[in-house]
Amino acid sequence: MRLLLALLLVPTVVAAAPLQQPDARTDSLDRTIRREMTRREIPGLSIAVIDSGRIVFSRGYGVTRRGGPPVTEQTLFQAGSISKAVTAVAAMRMVSRGELRLDRDVNEQLASWKLRDTSVAEGEKVTVRHLLSHAGGLNVHGFPGYDLRE
Numbered sequence: 001m002r003l004l005l006a007l008l009l010v011p012t013v014v015a016a017a018p019l020q021q022p023d024a025r026t027d028s029l030d031r032t033i034r035r036e037m038t039r040r041e042i043p044g045l046s047i048a049v050i051d052s053g054r055i056v057f058s059r060g061y062g063v064t065r066r067g068g069p070p071v072t073e074q075t076l077f078q079a080g081s082i083s084k085a086v087t088a089v090a091a092m093r094m095v096s097r098g099e100l101r102l103d104r105d106v107n108e109q110l111a112s113w114k115l116r117d118t119s120v121a122e123g124e125k126v127t128v129r130h131l132l133s134h135a136g137g138l139n140v141h142g143f144p145g146y147d148l149r150e
Contacts, residue, residue: 026057033061044071078145088132095128102129106136 037045044062048055060071094100100109105125107114115126115136130136 029057030059037062043068044075046071046073046075046077048073076146091128091132100128102132103127106131 033045033047036042042062043066044060044064046058046060048058050056058073060073060075062071063069064071064075091100095102104127106128107125109128115138126136131138
């Protein structure tokens with residue numbers, strides 16, 4: 001949970017000060033990350049800032065676990081539910097470009113698979129809006145994560 005808090009904090013800091021090249025802003029970001037890691041007792045995290053498809057800043061902080069090896073830019077983390085927010089942003093960008101419709105039957109917009117009828121939908125067509133608001137009748141009973149022995 002603490003790692004997730006840090007991951008949610010960092011985009012807020014980055015959005016406030018877009019980074020072009022390492023400079024005073026990256027120093028400020030670095031100080032903020034270190035301060036919040038200490039305050040929130042986060043052992044380690046990794047960050048990458050991407051601008052126009054190019055990585056403009058990346059760094060690992062802390063350790064992979066208490067007493068473990070240092071975090072590097074190549075350290076793998078289990079991202080948890082952060083992919084939901086990333087997917088929602090991508091979907092809304094597609095909506096803004098007219099490539100996806102929020103209130104149209106999602107099965108009319110899917111290419112490689114179709115959403116099966118669910119009793120939760122009760123005859124209503126499931127839309128992208130339903131899916132993004134977790135009201136589309138889909139459910140996954142958790143994910144145990146990836147094998148930590150690798």
